[in-house]
Amino acid sequence: xxxxxFGMLLIALGFGTMSLTTSSDYVAKTSMHNQKEVEVAKxxxxxxxxxxxxxxxxxxxxPIYTDLAKRGYPSSTNFTINSxxxxxxxxxxx
Numbered sequence: 001x002x003x004x005x006f007g008m009l010l011i012a013l014g015f016g017t018m019s020l021t022t023s024s025d026y027v028a029k030t031s032m033h034n035q036k037e038v039e040v041a042k043x044x045x046x047x048x049x050x051x052x053x054x055x056x057x058x059x060x061x062x063p064i065y066t067d068l069a070k071r072g073y074p075s076s077t078n079f080t081i082n083s084x085x086x087x088x089x090x091x092x093x094x
Contacts, residue, residue, distance in 0.1 A: 046093035048082065053089040060089045068093075 051067045053060055060081060068077050073093070082090040 048090060048092045050088050050090040052087060053084065055084070055086045060084050063089060064091050 049067060049071075051063050053063050064079060064081070065075065068075070068079070077093055079091045079093050082092055084090070
């Protein structure tokens with residue numbers, strides 16, 4: 001019984017299905033609470049890519065970093081994961 005429980009816990013933590021962070025809305029409200037001035041930055045959104053992903057065996061970050069390297073982007077490239085399915089990951093570079 002313990003092995004089954006720890007196995008399920010390991011899988012849940014390994015794939016990031018358990019959130020251990022605070023809501024981003026709460027963080028934004030807290031950090032902007034005492035602001036008298038707001039600085040606006042212009043963000044240019046780059047291309048969007050959809051790539052294959054082995055959801056049973058790896059994090060979605062692994063194929064994204066591999067794809068970025070194949071496309072010649074540096075490892076410090078910023079991206080946002082738009083969606084995931086059981087076989088693909090869609091992300092946007094910004």
